Amino acid sequence: MMGESKNWILMATARAPTNIAVIKYWGKRDEALILPINDSISVTLDPDHLSATTTVAVSPSFEKDRMWLNGKEVSLSGGRYQNCLRELRNRAGEYTDENKGIHIEKYDWNTLHVHIASYNNFPTAAGLASSAAGFACLVFSLAKLMNVKEDLSQLSTIARQGSGSACRSLYGGFVKWTMGNEMSGSDSIAVQLANETHWDDLxxxxxxxxxxxxxxxxxxxxxxxxxxxxxxxxxxxxxxxxxxxxxxxxxxxxxxxxxxxxxxxxxxxxxxxxxxxxxxxxxxxxxxxxxxxxxxxxxxxxxxxxxxxxxxxxxxxxxxxxxxxxxxxxxxxxxxxxxxxxxxxxxxxxxxxxxxxxxxxxxxxxxxxxxxxxxxxxxxxxxxxxxxxxxxxxxxRPGKGPAILVGEDQALISIQTGLPK
Ligand code: DP6
The missing domain is CATH 3.30.70.890 (GHMP kinase, C-terminal domain)
Incomplete structure (x- = not known):
């Protein structure tokens, strides 16, 4: 695969907002795929005040997938994390950086391991829904890292499998999660009703x-x-x-x-x-x-x-x-x-x-x-x-959707060690 050296680390960092439902999601028709029994509508909250930031890194030197949440290592063995990781690996694209001597084929992503570090800019103890921002950010940053060429609605079906409400955090402004009818969940997606500038007096x-x-x-x-x-x-x-x-x-x-x-x-x-x-x-x-x-x-x-x-x-x-x-x-x-x-x-x-x-x-x-x-x-x-x-x-106030953060100083993982800073 990727040249001689095993020393390179490739990273991506993103920030994703939380959302508050104004028509609530409550009840699933499929527990594993996280398919709801009704549509829901939410307002995305300004990520400056309530958001998750996540850095994802990949390197041939990583021995297993690992994750740190607010500085503490957490297990990735849960089905919801595994489903998101699998769905993203299935859609990963190839990646080349000739300067750094990195070449990753599509199928390499199945054997490469990732390190994930995430933190919330609001106190977790507050009991504010952090899983929505967290899974939206995980999916958005991994999609960037793995060169996944899918639109936001497709990414929303992956985030949905992490936590239902997370699919609505892929967009800013006002968002509807359509419950869909398919058994596979392919049509249970989030769509943007209006962006954050539409009703910015709120x-x-x-x-x-x-x-x-x-x-x-x-x-x-x-x-x-x-x-x-x-x-x-x-x-x-x-x-x-x-x-x-x-x-x-x-x-x-x-x-x-x-x-x-x-x-x-x-x-x-x-x-x-x-x-x-x-x-x-x-x-x-x-x-x-x-x-x-x-x-x-x-x-x-x-x-x-x-x-x-x-x-x-x-x-x-x-x-x-x-x-x-x-x-x-x-x-x-x-x-x-x-x-x-x-x-x-x-x-x-x-x-x-x-x-x-x-x-x-x-x-x-x-x-x-x-x-x-x-x-x-x-x-x-x-x-x-x-x-x-x-x-x-x-x-x-109503806020914007997820964004990639550029610059190494924004990253939560050290490019030298591959571990949280
Ligand atoms: C009351 O998305 O946290 O906030 O899909 O099981 O992870 P899971 O549940 P979750 O449920 C959110 C419920 C709610 C209403 C809403 O956000 O629509």
């Missing part, structure tokens, strides 16, 4: 809710729902198909009130299906419920949906505002109800895009202490504050 605030509880994983939770919930069938067959059409239209027309109504209703129905599962699955906690009440009360007071909330398989809230102005009103409410625990700096309490804080002069802890209750709570005795119930907030 502001997204993630509330990372403190929780001590170990949650049921999405994978086992949705399996139990499929086995025991009767509501899930009605949802998949009747409710979701019509919501998908309405959501596509709301996104196309940038119709925020429809977008918000559908997003909240679908999150609530997903959690209703969880409650309809036996034994019931409770992902939201008191703080999550409080956030729903605050938003619902505010929306009712305004007479129209001002912001939208959605919750995945955990207590964290993702709240979408139509623009900066409303986002600031939202953040003031959130900081009023959930001030930081004592000793917490504001700079480590509101993360991500801080522009929003600075613009409105909310720069010190004392400015938060002095916040007044919002008008809809003023004379109703609803002004109780819950310090410490939120760990921190991340301000972000």
């Amino acid at each position: 502001v997204i605030i993630v509330a990372v809710v403190s929780s001590r509880q170990k949650e049921t994983s999405s994978t086992s939770g949705m399996r139990e729902s499929v086995e025991t919930s009767s509501l899930i069938q009605h949802r998949a067959k009747v409710v979701v198909p019509s919501r998908i059409l309405q959501m596509e239209q709301a996104i196309r027309n940038k119709d925020f009130s429809s977008f918000a109504r559908l997003t909240c209703a679908d999150s609530n129905q997903f959690h209703a299906v969880c409650l309809d599962t036996s034994p019931p699955i409770l992902y939201m906690n008191d703080t999550s419920h409080r956030i729903i009440s605050i938003v619902e009360r505010w929306n009712r007071h305004e007479g129209t949906p001002t912001v939208a909330y959605t919750f995945d398989a955990g207590p964290n809230a993702v709240i979408v505002a139509p623009n900066q102005k409303v986002a600031m009103d939202l953040l003031q409410r959130l900081l009023f109800y959930f001030p930081p625990a004592r000793d917490n700096e504001l700079s480590s309490y509101v993360l991500g895009d801080k522009k929003i804080l600075h613009e409105f002069g909310l720069e010190s802890l004392s400015s938060i202490e002095g916040l007044q209750p919002p008008p809809e709570a003023k004379d109703k005795g609803l002004a109780q504050r819950y310090g410490g119930d939120v760990s921190y907030f991340i301000c972000t």
